[in-house]
Amino acid sequence: MADEPKQNNQKKQKKTVSRFVPIFVGILAFLIGVFLTIIVGFFLISRTLMAPTGQNSSGFNKISTVYQTIKQNYYRPVNSEKLIDGAVNGMVQSLGDQFSEYLPKEDASDLNTTISASFGGIGASVKQSGNYVAVDAPVKDTPAKKAGLKTGDIILAIDGQSAKNLGVSKVVSKIRGKIGTKVKLTLKRDDRQFDVTLTRAKIPVKTVSGKLDSDNKQIGNIQISTFSEPTAKELKQTIKKLRTQGAKSFVIDLRGNPGGTLPTALASASMFLKNGQTIMQVQQRDSKPERFTAGKTYDDGFKVTEPTVVLVDEDSASASEIFASALKESAGDQIIGTTSFGKGTVQTVSDLGHDSEMKITTARWLTPDGHWINKKGVRPTIVAKYPDYAYLSTFDVEKTYKSGDSSRTIITIQKSLQALGYPLDQTNGVYDQSTLDAVKQFQNDYQIPVSGEMDPTTNRRLTEALSQLIGKNDNAYKQAIATLTAKLK
Structure with a gap:
């Protein structure tokens, strides 16, 4: 338990976190950039941009000279805003940090x-x-x-x-x-x-979904797709609903969750920890780590005391890793699946005016026990993978593949058919007679016009069938159910 000064410090910490913005682009078509893990007060950058002195002054003079030379002497007119954007972008790119970037007007929006x-x-x-x-x-x-x-x-x-x-x-x-x-x-x-x-689709705004396990009605299965503003509220509502339906334990599925906002990650993780337990630590340059601890400030007093396990995979990143490591190290919960993505750095967004922003890495975040998971990920306490066929390469379903073709795509098709139980002589990428026969049988079984060719309709149905098979053989989820079932006995 944290003492009173730490609780006061907790309130101070919350004020320090001015804005943690997700570079969660995907659901908004392919939006911007990478996962942010943490935003800790953009004044840190603003301060350094004030009045250059000493050695920095000559550097700024050089930039000014280049700008004026181009504006006055380039053989054709140059847009001033474009020049400035290029200069700022060049400086940020020189850091060689994939998580630092300059966001001009349209990207910032x-x-x-x-x-x-x-x-x-x-x-x-x-x-x-x-x-x-x-x-x-x-x-x-x-x-x-x-x-x-x-x-x-x-x-x-x-x-x-x-x-x-x-x-x-x-x-x-x-x-x-x-x-x-x-x-x-x-x-x-x-x-x-x-x-x-x-095919472009509308992506549901809801970030949390939950239902009771089909076999054990005392286990609630909760999936969190991303940590954005409504997530903590949705998570609380979902848990309450599942409790009324009889749930006495929970699976929190973070697989494929690329991250999101820090306030949401803190609020969500705090629900599963005792007040005063550490959620995470943030270490800025030349500073000691600062702890963020669970408490009413984050969770409004709502707590989850039921047995809980967390599922992660290689696409669980950023805020997902904060949540998973908090429950693993502070709550002692089981983490099941495969090692997570491994993003342990902290980004700060600074408003540069004219609707543009700059995001740079300003610190690193550590797990409750002080581990830095950057490029290492959160390791599960129980390793459980999907079957090998779940990791087959994708292919263009709009094309038609037929007898005599030879390619890596044919290998994927052959192994998919094989996983679904259709016998083949080989899976070397040659569309031979056994592949033709397997395709015909598949088309017949799924009521598709039998041609022996992998046309778009057959391709899509094969992909759907394989996806359903993968779902039925979700080893991580099965392990989670077994773990919670044992605890409920």
Whole structure:
């Protein structure tokens, strides 16, 4: 338990956290950037931007000289705002930090829109990656996730047009569109290039959903898709509802959750901890770590004392990792699944005026026990993975594949059919007779016109069938149910 001075310090801490804004882009088509974990007072940056002196003064003079030279001598007129944006962006990019970025007017607007969880699009978060934009995390039950997009996929082209040097904002605007329309992405994963066609959809604003387990009605299964402004309130409402239905324990599923706002992460985690227990720590440069502790300040006195386990995977990041590590180290709860993404840095957003903002890394965050999970992730106490076929590569379902074809896509199709129980002679990527026979049998079983070709209709049905099979063989969830069932006896 924390003593009184720590409780007072807790209130001070909350004031220090001026704004933790999620660079959760995906659900808003492909919005901006990467996951933020923490925003701790933008005055830290504002202070350093005041009146340059000494050595810094000569540096600013150099920038001013370059600006004036270009404005006066370049062979054609140059937009002043464009020059300034370029200078600021160049300085931020020189940090070599993927989580620090300059957000001009249009990007800042998109970023601020995401805070309220007002989303629509294909369901993924993105970030700048060199000259291209890359996928950061597809969100569960969205077109991006269902199509098999993965963290690190580079977006090479959109509807056949190169995405090189477009920047996040322009990539976002090109991927957005009317619900029900399609967008074709050319992606690069490792050394492989492939196309994926996605159908734009409305992404539910609700960030928390819950239901009783189908077999054990004393266990409530709660899924949190992201930590945005309404999440803590929705989580509280969901828990209350499940309690009235008979839930006496909870599974908190954070798989595929890319993160979100710090206040929400603090409020959500605080519900599961005793007052005074540490949720997380923040360490700024040349400073001792500052602790954030559970209490009424964050959870308004609402507590969850029932047995709880948390599910994570490699796409659980940022605020998800704060929540998971708090319950693991302070509450002693079981974390089940695979090692999380591993984002342990702190970003601060500073208002630069003219509707533009700058986000830079200003600190690192630590788990309650002082561990830095950056690039390491939160390790589960119980490792449980999906079957191997859950990690098969995605492919363009709008294309037709037929006998005689040979490619890596055929390997994916063959292994998918094999996972569903259809016998094949081999899975080497050659569309041979056994593959043709398996496709015909699949089409017959699923009442699709039997042609022996993997046409768009067959491709989509195969993808759906495999997804359903993966759901039935969710080893992490099964382990969670077994763990809670044992505790309830």
